[in-house]
Amino acid sequence: MIQLTKLEILKLDSNSLEGVFEAGIHRLPSITTIGLSRNSIHGRIPSQVGNVANAQFLNIDLSWNHLFGEIPESVSRLHGIDLSFNNLEGHIPPDVWLRFGRESFLGNLNLHLPTTPTIDVEIVYHVFFVIFILCGIYFIFSKRREKKAASVTPHPKHGDIFKIWNFDGNIAYQDIIEATQDFDFRYCIGTGGYGSVYRAQLPTGKVVAVKKLHRFEGDNPTFDSSFRNEAKHVSHLRLHG
Incomplete structure (x- = not known):
């Protein structure tokens, strides 16, 4: 082993x-990977397998062999281990x-x-952690929605309802109907x-x-360009009382 x-x-x-896996290879000071999968290694896993200086860096693959007996607790100190498909019990x-x-540990039928409650405690811990994260996300989005709602709440009779952040279609329509007395001819200033x-x-x-359209005009595919041209010209006019 000195060499x-x-x-x-x-x-x-x-x-x-x-x-058997007791030759001491895992005790080599620089070893980080031991691959012995798919051989005919038998016997028990050494009880001190994880009690080596470089355990936190050591990965051991002993899968598909003929190991038997129990798994020693020292295995938990290793960086990684594969004991699948043996005869462990x-x-x-x-x-x-x-x-x-x-x-x-797959493939070990026995x-x-x-049996200790450690597993249950760990599961409960993770469940509460997930719930905590979800509650935090919900709280953040709720606050954002409240802040957004407060910043865009319209005041239709004291603000400009035609601005995008104040627009309310129902209020705008009702105000237009009242202002034109249901589109009375007296308020007509032109036709396009x-x-x-x-x-x-x-x-x-x-x-x-305000431009009033008939239903069949709104369905006409050529209307869009004509409407845009008219809107462009109207935007340069100033209406007088």
């Missing part, structure tokens, strides 16, 4: 290796289960989940290619030109 002090990666997967230590999860134009003085004192 292997600088060895970092050992990959011997899919060979015909036999024997007993209950998985809670710390090991919480660190590595189900995938590392291996069982922890489509519809008639009326003068309307709103409750705010603002005077506007």
